[in-house]
Amino acid sequence: MLYQLSYLAPAANRAAGVSVAQYPGAPRGAVHPVPDVSLAIVSVQPAAREVAVIGAPLDLGAGRRGVDMGPSAIRYAGLRQHLSEKLGLRVEDLGNVEAPVAESTVMGDDRTRFLSQILDLCERVAELVAEAAQRDAVPLVLGGDHSVALGSLTGMASVRGPGGVIWLDAHGDLNTPSTSPSGNVHGMVLAAALGFGGDEFARAGWRLPAVEAGRLALVGVRSLDEGERELLGRLDAKVFTMSEVDRIGIEPCMREALAHAAGAAFLHVSLDMDAVDPDYAPGVGTPVRGGLSYREAHLAMEVIAESGLADSFDVVEVNPILDRENETGKLAVELVASALGARIL
């Protein structure tokens, strides 16, 4: 219905004799309708776009175990059916990258627990993300803990150059090895992608920063450590805490986040399921009360889809051990579908 209306609108305007303007540089006498800038007209997504699904079953970056089962939970909740049957997208599932198990590996430095194994995995993710981006598919990385986003971002950056990111999360993930209270790498991954992680995050296979510091938008934040606040104070980032979401509403927040983060070599959307309130997403590693409601989370994704600006996605931190009958896995599928263009009407 919206689709039809967006086509009908200019003709209807002409018939009604409104909003007709002469563009500068148009042939003399030519009259064009003023462009309709409603969302409906920019919301038409290419129909048969390929989505490349990449599973990253990693839990070494998180304090609590279990998010390594996230990719299974999300697939089991019907990811492929939702994207291919309901949205008509071509889905290529590339399976899971190999991930080490905590019991069979060495933790290393406790300031950056399991860092070398995590970076090995991120390199494997980055390779698949880069291949997908090169053939113009949309990479969709399934976590795993949020560390896997370093693979998504360095993979995209290796093809396109440093990009922008919308980071939907209860946390900032902006600690560094020297500020992190826990040594958990998933709380440092965004700082690392911005190039603030230090030499420990350097790898021959990738170039950091993978994200431009001026193209970062955080949405849904409600828990920041002191070091993260300090780093944010030095960045030109847009931060929409839950307080801003409450005050001005999720739609304006998302529009501003998009306007700020888009325009670099790519735009990545990183959805930590803990951005959503634990009432709706109980199965996450680090739940924090006061998050996005069910509809706010959907609307955030719908605004992203309508913009048509996102090039790559990850959805992370689904923890089936803490979940209720895969509710969080199912919500992850729904939100990914909304981000890729699912509509109510």
Ligand SMILES: [Mn+2]
């Ligand atoms: Mn996170």
